[in-house]
Amino acid sequence: LSPQQKMTLTLALVSLISGFGSSFQYGYNVSVINSPAPYMQDFYNKTYFKRNGVAMDRSFQTLLWSLTVSMYPLGGFFGSLMVWPLVNNCGRKGTLLINNLFSIAAALLMGTSELAETFEVIIFSRIVMGIFAGLASNVVPMFLGEVSPKNLRGAIGIVPQLFITVGILVAQILGLNVILGNAGGWPLLLGLTGIPSLIQALTLPFFPESPRYLLIQKGDEERARQALQKLRGCNDVDDEIEEMYQEDWSEKEEGRFSALSLCTFRGLRWQLISIVVMMMGQQLSGVNAVFYYADRIFQSAGVESSNVQYVTVSIGAINVVMTLLAVLIVESLGRRILLLAGFGLCSVSCAVLTLALNLQTTVSWMSYLSIVCVVVYIIGHAIGASPIPFVMITEMFLQSSRPAAFMVGGLVHWLCNFTVGLVFLYMEAGLGPYSFLVFCAICVATAVYIFFIVPETKNKTFIEINRIMAKRNKVEIQEDRELEDVHTVPGGQAWKKEFFSRDL
Structure with missing residues (x-):
């Protein structure tokens, strides 16, 4: 393999930090409320009784628990709506850093819900956590796909799903009755989800943004080149820079797409x-x-x-x-x-x-x-x-x-x-x-x-x-077109844009 095709320490760390700080929590929160469900429902009942002096109606308890479970995927739906504006304006890495705020806020609220004697906060926090998961489940694969060389793109692209499954497993282990899946431990079990976000918020800023975002969307070749050199562990990244320019030229006429x-x-x-x-x-x-x-x-x-x-x-x-x-x-x-x-x-x-x-x-x-x-x-x-x-x-x-x-x-x-x-x-x-x-x-x-x-x-x-x-x-793509100018890279190397339109 050429130096550009190898797994470097920087690329491995970016994958691990992104996966652990974001995808892990998506999986964790999928299954975290399964084991402590009876104890959480008991807390709902006690809180309601303290406030109203009467026991909670059975159907109302079922409704509250259904909301607790279903607000998470509903939040994920709203989080997905935020993907397009955030990644285009704040970048891939920037969006992941902003997203940590949702997770940390939700973790603090869920972890202190028993002390505050409020079950409404848990339901609200599940929506907030869902928004986090909706963003994370889309932005992490996009970010890792864009920073990976083509021969590693599939393997690194599965890393987010690997961390989702690890998150589910860790929640199942910590949710065992003998660990935290009990009357005293469930608030801590819910609150632990903030720790990976805190780690990601402190470490991810030291790693590069997506080079494709920097070059194609921001037009900053210098920063894109520096990001690629860090990720690939070598200075010769001209081939990838050229490929990005080809991609940019081939879609210039289309502009930026909205979902519609x-x-x-x-x-x-x-x-x-x-x-x-x-x-x-x-x-x-x-x-x-x-x-x-x-x-x-x-x-x-x-x-x-x-x-x-x-x-x-x-x-x-x-x-x-x-x-x-x-x-x-x-x-x-x-x-x-x-x-x-x-x-x-x-x-x-x-x-x-x-x-x-x-x-x-x-x-x-x-x-x-x-x-x-x-x-x-x-x-x-x-x-x-x-x-x-x-x-x-x-x-x-x-x-x-x-x-x-x-x-x-x-x-x-x-x-x-x-x-x-x-x-x-x-x-x-x-x-x-x-x-x-x-x-x-x-x-x-x-x-x-x-x-x-x-x-x-x-x-x-x-x-x-x-x-x-x-x-x-059945469309003709403007694969490239005859262009007279020469593009010069900062290192002094030049290549001619010798491309042509091909009817496909």
Whole structure:
């Protein structure tokens, strides 16, 4: 590998700090309220009784807890709306630093809610934390995708998802009854989420901003060059600078995209449809339902109720290990094969799980088959369905349209997440185990779409991927045009802009 293609210490640290300070907390807050739920609900009851002198009505308690759970994805939806204006005006790194304020504020409010005797603050903080997660889930993949060399872009692009799974696992471990998932520990459990943000706020300023943002959007070649030299660990970055200029010239006529103009622009039609389909497939494929059913599945297989939380932790650990495997194999196998394998495994496990759940009362070993199905499903989601769609948004869009694409993808992601949380209980009541056939159909449909439409993007530049999609969109791209001037870089080297228009 050339020096520009190697993993440098700076690039590794940027990936780790961004992942730990932002993505980790997204995962942490997905599962942090699961274990201490009975103790938190008890706190809601006691607080209400102190204020009003009467016990809380059962239906009102259910409403409050539903709000506590569902405000997080709703906040994520609002956070996604903020992606486009923030990353364009404040930069990728700048947005992550601003975003820490949401997390630290929410952590302080949740951590002190018991002392203040107010449950409303917890519900409000879940919205604020959701806004943080909505921004983090979109900005971190965008930032890391833009700072990575093309041969490492897939692996580094999965790092955010790896930290999400680590966050879920850490919340499950700390949420064990013997640690913080108890009457005295839950406020600290909720408040700990501010620590990664504090670490990120103190360390990320010492690392470079996205070179693509600095050059293409800010027109500051000097700072972009310095950022690239730090990230690559060498002074010769002319090839990447030239590639950025090519990208800039090829999209000059299009200007900056808003979410609305992106949705109506013919030249990016199939990229946009692909992102919407993959994001819907990711969230509507039943991953939340599988986790919801997991406890019951393990209990039916003979696991004691008191030990179910330890089994849940083991499922979280499998999730982390398989996502780490995806990081290691994505550059050798490519994106398409992981997406197809992931959705394929999910569809098969959903179909078999439907059968196993229906027969487990009559056939004794079916409960063990159910456990195998859950594990296979988690593996499928971890290697493909969860991490790869965010990588694809980075790769399928150029600089001018990428923020708007992440905003649209984020909105679909969080809206579907919220919808599943809202609808699944009714689905389960009406369909029972047959709910998984719906998820199976969604996984199959998504896999079929990917097979016929989504190209392999491994080891290709953003411009090369754009050319592939231009053919599908049946548009002529201004790949470059004959320009007479010569661009001189600060080091004194000059290259002529010898480009031409090609009808694709």
